Amino acid sequence: MSDIYTPTDHLAELVEAGVPEEMHAWLAEWGIGALVVKMGIKFLEMSAERMVATMPVEGNTQVAGILHGGAHVVLAETLGSFAAGIHAGPKGQALGIEVGATHHRGVSKGLVTGTCTAIHLGRTLTTHEIVMTDEDGRRLSTARITNLIREA
CATH class of the missing domain: 3.10.129.10 (Hotdog Thioesterase)
Known part of the structure; x- marks a missing residue:
């Protein structure tokens, strides 16, 4: 597993975390953060x-x-x-x-x-x-x- 994220990785993370679709473009580069996921x-x-x-x-x-x-x-x-x-x-x-x-x-x-x-x-x-x-x-x-x- 790579420590380098791509916007595609973050999109899946955003969807999984319930982030509304209208916020995906704003958060696509950074995601929600590893701790939030954990x-x-x-x-x-x-x-x-x-x-x-x-x-x-x-x-x-x-x-x-x-x-x-x-x-x-x-x-x-x-x-x-x-x-x-x-x-x-x-x-x-x-x-x-x-x-x-x-x-x-x-x-x-x-x-x-x-x-x-x-x-x-x-x-x-x-x-x-x-x-x-x-x-x-x-x-x-x-x-x-x-x-x-x-x-x-």
Whole structure:
């Protein structure tokens, strides 16, 4: 297996991750990132104002058998960064400058859903809140990410 990706490789990755077709041209060169693929994140909605994705607990647990706290943060940062990138547009670039999370309860099976909502969409900064819930809708964690927006 080669470490060199082609746009065709990324297209399959985008389709598998549930990225809407209208975003394929924008993401074809970079894809969604190796960590997003490894974590099993699947996108359900994608916009600067709201992003929703799922991630399986299985394969993303810590030694106690519950979803790793870092996995919560990976899902949160993925959603917030993609939302900020959409806000930045094709001539902009979003760079994460702060992320933090509070873990409310553990989960040992099923899918986690992350719902990302814009708090601030400015010219140079964006801030998003991301709430992770279990399949019963119980809040697992709350995260916040701030991204710097600059010209690409």
